[in-house]
Amino acid sequence: MRFSKFFLLACAAFAGVCGTALADDSTLAPRQVPAKTVPVPTDVSPEMQKLIAAPLNPAWNVLWKTGEEWRAAANVRAAQVDKTIPAMLERLHVTMHAETMNGVRVFVLTPDDIPPEHRDKVLIHVHGGCYELYPGESGTTEGIIMAGLGHYKVISVDYRMPPEAYFPAALDDVLTVYKDVLKTTDSKNVAVFGTSAGGALVLETMLRAKQEGLRLPGAIAPGTPMSDVTKTGDSFYTNEKVDNVLVSPNGFCHAATVVYAHGHDLKDPLLSPVYGDMHDFPPTILTTGTRDLLLSNTVRVHRKLREAGVEAQLEVFEGLSHAQYQVDDRIPETKEAFGEITEFFDKHLGH
Amino acid sequence: MRFSKFFLLACAAFAGVCGTALADDSTLAPRQVPAKTVPVPTDVSPEMQKLIAAPLNPAWNVLWKTGEEWRAAANVRAAQVDKTIPAMLERLHVTMHAETMNGVRVFVLTPDDIPPEHRDKVLIHVHGGCYELYPGESGTTEGIIMAGLGHYKVISVDYRMPPEAYFPAALDDVLTVYKDVLKTTDSKNVAVFGTSAGGALVLETMLRAKQEGLRLPGAIAPGTPMSDVTKTGDSFYTNEKVDNVLVSPNGFCHAATVVYAHGHDLKDPLLSPVYGDMHDFPPTILTTGTRDLLLSNTVRVHRKLREAGVEAQLEVFEGLSHAQYQVDDRIPETKEAFGEITEFFDKHLGH
Numbered sequence: 298m299r300f301s302k303f304f305l306l307a308c309a310a311f312a313g314v315c316g317t318a319l320a321d322d323s324t325l326a327p328r329q330v331p332a333k334t335v336p337v338p339t340d341v342s343p344e345m346q347k348l349i350a351a352p353l354n355p356a357w358n359v360l361w362k363t364g365e366e367w368r369a370a371a372n373v374r375a376a377q378v379d380k381t382i383p384a385m386l387e388r389l390h391v392t393m394h395a396e397t398m399n400g401v402r403v404f405v406l407t408p409d410d411i412p413p414e415h416r417d418k419v420l421i422h423v424h425g426g427c428y429e430l431y432p433g434e435s436g437t438t439e440g441i442i443m444a445g446l447g448h449y450k451v452i453s454v455d456y457r458m459p460p461e462a463y464f465p466a467a468l469d470d471v472l473t474v475y476k477d478v479l480k481t482t483d484s485k486n487v488a489v490f491g492t493s494a495g496g497a498l499v500l501e502t503m504l505r506a507k508q509e510g511l512r513l514p515g516a517i518a519p520g521t522p523m524s525d526v527t528k529t530g531d532s533f534y535t536n537e538k539v540d541n542v543l544v545s546p547n548g549f550c551h552a553a554t555v556v557y558a559h560g561h562d563l564k565d566p567l568l569s570p571v572y573g574d575m576h577d578f579p580p581t582i583l584t585t586g587t588r589d590l591l592l593s594n595t596v597r598v599h600r601k602l603r604e605a606g607v608e609a610q611l612e613v614f615e616g617l618s619h620a621q622y623q624v625d626d627r628i629p630e631t632k633e634a635f636g637e638i639t640e641f642f643d644k645h646l647g648h
Numbered sequence: 649m650r651f652s653k654f655f656l657l658a659c660a661a662f663a664g665v666c667g668t669a670l671a672d673d674s675t676l677a678p679r680q681v682p683a684k685t686v687p688v689p690t691d692v693s694p695e696m697q698k699l700i701a702a703p704l705n706p707a708w709n710v711l712w713k714t715g716e717e718w719r720a721a722a723n724v725r726a727a728q729v730d731k732t733i734p735a736m737l738e739r740l741h742v743t744m745h746a747e748t749m750n751g752v753r754v755f756v757l758t759p760d761d762i763p764p765e766h767r768d769k770v771l772i773h774v775h776g777g778c779y780e781l782y783p784g785e786s787g788t789t790e791g792i793i794m795a796g797l798g799h800y801k802v803i804s805v806d807y808r809m810p811p812e813a814y815f816p817a818a819l820d821d822v823l824t825v826y827k828d829v830l831k832t833t834d835s836k837n838v839a840v841f842g843t844s845a846g847g848a849l850v851l852e853t854m855l856r857a858k859q860e861g862l863r864l865p866g867a868i869a870p871g872t873p874m875s876d877v878t879k880t881g882d883s884f885y886t887n888e889k890v891d892n893v894l895v896s897p898n899g900f901c902h903a904a905t906v907v908y909a910h911g912h913d914l915k916d917p918l919l920s921p922v923y924g925d926m927h928d929f930p931p932t933i934l935t936t937g938t939r940d941l942l943l944s945n946t947v948r949v950h951r952k953l954r955e956a957g958v959e960a961q962l963e964v965f966e967g968l969s970h971a972q973y974q975v976d977d978r979i980p981e982t983k984e985a986f987g988e989i990t991e992f993f994d995k996h997l998g999h
Contacts, residue, residue: 325688325701332683335674338882350676463999531689531967596964611962616882
């Protein structure tokens with residue numbers, strides 16, 4: 298009895314040389330995971346504990362079907378965020394001004410202190426929000442964090458969103474800004490970064506830049522990218538209702554993306570860039586968290602880049618749900634995440 | 649109604665500049681995660697799908713309390729594994745012979761083909777098994793994979809385990825072998841690697857080597873290290889009953905570790921190396937999977953190394969439970985994982 302029990306244990310732990318515990322070809326049965334209580338981790342900062350302990354996003358299953366509905370809600374939210382931006386700019390010693398680049402709306406974010414070695418360099422920021430949220434100034438917060446903590450000039454793209462325009466308008470706008478920046482700045486002195494839909498747009502921009510034969514930037518930082526919007530990716534399921542931001546693969550973010558896609562095939566690499574060809578991509582740093590619904594879709598991009606021979610660095614933060622490393626510049630983990638991105642850009646830009 | 653719903657959504661998604669969805673200081677409530685069905689991921693190799701689809705280790709809650717019980721079971725399991733080794737050696741073109749180094753039992757694993765640039769280099773392998781399992785030849789399988797796929801000479805340490813000896817005997821034995829290797833090989837030409845308890849022992853060996861003022865190796869590869877045996881680490885809970893190998897923080901592996909610790913404080917960095925000082929550690933590559941019970945305890949080591957200014961590379965494989973990247977040399981993900989480790993050693997050894 299004791300040994301047969303151990304035999305089972307050992308087989309499961311070492312199935313490759315044992316086999317009896319392996320699933321049969323014909324029965325790749327799903328895992329039934331019982332209900333459980335997951336404590337707030339003690340090995341993160343007190344500030345991050347509060348974010349982690351927040352209840353599930355109570356409106357995770359808002360499933361609007363039109364660009365007009367999304368925009369109305371996005372405007373309400375944007376007005377709230379906009380109010381917080383002056384204090385944020387002051388705290389991080391960054392100034393902001395709006396302009397257009399070849400017709401595309403942008404915000405230029407300039408830190409008070411730009412060290413000499415950063416003065417010929419430009420970062421392009423692509424905000425997140427499921428291709429529907431954070432229009433205007435409200436989309437600049439991550440850009441302000443990067444400018445303030447990293448001491449780089451940042452151009453944050455206020456790309457068109459529904460109902461103003463649909464796929465591939467957001468991508469077109471980011472590419473337009475990138476091309477405009479290349480007129481005055483060597484591509485090796487440019488980095489492109491962003492989180493969530495912004496992370497996906499960073500990757501999509503590289504795919505399009507390759508198609509168009511453009512020089513690629515010196516580095517990119519796609520954070521927890523929406524790299525696969527077909528609901529493929531194991532953490533969509535393992536972290537369902539563990540991630541308190543996105544909560545579920547069947548929630549608001551998928552619904553918003555479907556509205557942006559406007560009938561286009563969701564598996565197109567320009568919507569699900571994990572299916573694109575990543576050879577010759579620039580050095581890439583990726584950031585996610587262990588509770589992130591998009592943990593899998595971050596690590597899949599990392600593996601795909603590595604398989605393509607690209608220098609790619611993966612950062613996974615303990616206990617964090619989707620994009621929580623960039624919600625508050627005052628949290629230690631935020632400083633750490635943007636410290637890593639800064640170090641990566643410092644290393645790779647300019648050569 | 650619509651806007652208040654969206655307000656909640658936006659707050660949760662952007663709590664840092666909103667605040668209303670944040671947990672109160674006094675109530676860091678745990679997350680109640682409902683029961684769910686997690687499908688086998690489609691974005692891994694068919695061979696890996698079979699490992700992922702295997703049912704939970706049916707003996708995960710074996711909780712023996714003595715070294716004698718563990719060893720009796722380990723011997724039964726070892727006899728099974730030993731039978732598979734000749735075919736594995738043949739398949740990977742590796743020869744094995746047993747010897748002792750300053751009294752410590754080792755297996756020397758020599759690939760038929762060692763390229764010129766590897767001939768002055770040595771890898772030290774530290775096997776896993778919760779400090780209790782895989783005595784003798786049965787502990788060499790990961791070493792054989794590394795020797796065969798990486799084309800390096802590997803010395804696999806058959807360290808003492810209960811009831812032969814208890815903490816810190818395993819660590820003493822690895823350190824003895826390391827010191828013995830240093831007599832003939834420059835430390836910069838040595839790497840130390842291993843998985844699970846082996847990964848922890850790699851880290852513990854670095855802490856001890858620093859204490860003793862030894863030169864450190866050129867690189868290390870602790871795979872999914874048991875870096876915290878105090879049940880701290882968020883994925884102990886988020887991946888409970890998702891990981892089909894270890895299954896639970898309250899399962900066999902913790903019980904086995906307690907027997908090895910033999911009353912010693914589990915938070916001692918020589919048992920929970922995440923609490924050690926990692927400054928001046930050599931370049932480190934870490935490997936884990938998204939379903940790994942020790943995902944958190946791998947990424948925590950990664951972050952701690954990065955905070956200490958150490959070059960550290962993290963690899964996270966889609967859908968894999970604990971240590972599944974090293975159970976079968978014929979699986980594509982295994983080749984990829986050891987390909988990464990080989991590339992890392994190639995880059996860092998020798999200088």
